[in-house]
Amino acid sequence: MKGKIAVEQDLMPVVNYLTSQGYSVVSMSASDMLNGDKKGYDAFVISGASENFLSMEDRVTKTSVINASGLSPEDVARRISG
Numbered sequence: 001m002k003g004k005i006a007v008e009q010d011l012m013p014v015v016n017y018l019t020s021q022g023y024s025v026v027s028m029s030a031s032d033m034l035n036g037d038k039k040g041y042d043a044f045v046i047s048g049a050s051e052n053f054l055s056m057e058d059r060v061t062k063t064s065v066i067n068a069s070g071l072s073p074e075d076v077a078r079r080i081s082g
Contacts, residue, residue, distance in 0.1 A: 003042035005080065006033055010047055017073030023080070038063055043080050
């Protein structure tokens with residue numbers, strides 16, 4: 001298993017692709033990402049629409065946050081793998 005990734009619910013192509021690449025993927029709402037436990041995740045993948053809602057500029061986690069707006073699932077995977 002490559003890592004545990006939280007992906008916003010409306011990004012199913014990203015969920016499907018990351019799962020096929022060996023990631024452990026959890027699909028969740030933006031609200032769950034904001035209010036839930038952020039420990040144990042290697043990255044959070046959000047849609048552009050949720051960026052301001054999640055106040056990512058003030059986030060309190062060191063986990064990578066990837067804005068998937070305009071990115072293909074493959075692009076998202078490349079950003080996760082660094």
